[in-house]
Amino acid sequence: MSIAKPIIAITMGDGAGVGPEIIIKALQDQEMYEISAPFVIGDAKRLEQANQIVNGNMKVRVIESVEEACFEYGTVDCMDLNLLPADLPFGQVSAEAGNAAFRYLERAIQLANDGKIDAICTAPLNKEALHKAGHIFPGHTEILAKLTNTEDFSMMLSAPKLKVIHVTTHIGIIDAVKQINPKRVYTVIKLAHDTLKKAGYQNPRIAVCGINPHAGENGLFGYGEEEEKVVPAVEQAQKEGIHAVGPLPADTLFFRTTRGDFDIVVAMYHDQGHGPVKVLGLEAGVNITVGLPIIRTSVDHGTAFDIAGKGIADELSLKEALRQAAELAPNRVQ
The missing domain is CATH 3.40.718.10 (Isopropylmalate Dehydrogenase)
Structure with missing residues (x-):
């Protein structure tokens, strides 16, 4: 056949x-x-x-x-x-x-x-x-x-103009911030890259959300979570030739992605990623498990x-x- x-x-x-x-x-x-x-x-x-x-x-x-x-x-x-x-x-x-x-x-x-x-x-x-x-x-x-x-897998939501992959999902926001770390963020960036590469994307453009409003705005918001938890992961991915950028402010990032600036967004926690996808319509969103052999x-x-x-x-x-x-x-x- x-x-x-x-x-x-x-x-x-x-x-x-x-x-x-x-x-x-x-x-x-x-x-x-x-x-x-x-x-x-x-x-x-x-x-x-x-x-x-x-x-x-x-x-x-x-x-x-x-x-x-x-x-x-x-x-x-x-x-x-x-x-x-x-x-x-x-x-x-x-x-x-x-x-x-x-x-x-x-x-x-x-x-x-x-x-x-x-x-x-x-x-x-x-x-x-x-x-x-x-x-x-x-x-x-x-x-x-x-x-x-x-062992390493993640939930990805996909709608016609937006793909979002999650660092954490079904846990409370305080626990989510605690669980976010450079290793996990890097793993999810790599999962996003490998998944889209297999699907035919030549050089997937990956945008990584910040944790705090305005991605912390150089320490103005939060307690340095972006510098501690996100930046090292993005830098590691970049050294390996992965087209990842961030941390970026989530309040504008999803709009930019639907406009075509990026192929996928790495969200830090459940509602940060789920909300924008579901605004596009519940019937349009699809739950995808990535990191599996299939x-x-x-x-x-x-x-x-x-x-x-x-x-x-x-x-x-x-x-x-x-x-x-x-x-x-x-x-x-x-």
């Missing part, structure tokens, strides 16, 4: 949630097949149910291997793990669905390790269901890190049990996640 487009495995996530529906809806858009070669790792029966629920016109085709996939618009190739009971109710936490979501991701990692796929795009899972099945992880990111033996993108929402099985879930975030996976996946030469 010779495929020029990136091969993307879409994991179905929790089958009791909206994952199956948004997958069918997203793949009804022909653009997804024009930019990538997508297939689903999940349960074929559930996808067929979802196809009926959304009044779709897609044919679900069971495959045993990536080589069997046809990647043709109108057909959803499904690597069927057949783990869900036929009568699994929508909108309810179940150990069966939690275990299945884990196994879909596990299979995707196996395929990645074998060089069969170029990126993974994940539909949402449910933490309670995951834990009920005995898989004690906070979410997708930690599972992926564990299964790939990855690109992983995800929808920026949960399983939405309250509307699962009703056919009304919005597929726009999944479509954007597929676009970003296709953009960031290493170039595949035919």
Whole structure:
């Protein structure tokens, strides 16, 4: 099989949630097949149910291997793990669905390790269901890190005109400032550089935020955090030929990046990076885990049990996640 487009495995996530529906809806858009070669790792029966629920016109085709996939618009190739009971109710936490979501991701990692796929795009899972099945992880990111033996990784948010990678994420602001250090800042700068290089950027332009207002303004704000925690990391990256600049004031940096001055922003803490991306629209933001051996993108929402099985879930975030996976996946030469 010779495929020029990136091969993307879409994991179905929790089958009791909206994952199956948004997958069918997203793949009804022909653009997804024009930019990538997508297939689903999940349960074929559930996808067929979802196809009926959304009044779709897609044919679900069971495959045993990536080589069997046809990647043709109108057909959803499904690597069927057949783990869900036929009568699994929508909108309810179940150990069966939690275990299945884990196994879909596990299979995707196996395929990645074998060089069969170029990126993974994940539909949402449910933490309670995951834990009920005995898989004690906070979410997708930690599972992926564990299964790939990855220690240095980071969350990247991507919207059409803005990419942001984070030094810290889900911790309080006081703890975040304590955890920021030159080693971690350098690691994230390097992750940003390597990720964009693999995606085809010749010399990624990386802008690094300050911690304090106006990036400290030469010690006027804060207690010298920029000089202590950020400057050494930027200087180390520059010595290695990485096009990194900073620390720069965050209040103007995101505007400059959307204008085209930079390719990616290194944010110091959660809200510094998340706020600007979400202003651009919740449906436009995509969660990306970088530092893994493979690109992983995800929808920026949960399983939405309250509307699962009703056919009304919005597929726009999944479509954007597929676009970003296709953009960031290493170039595949035919």
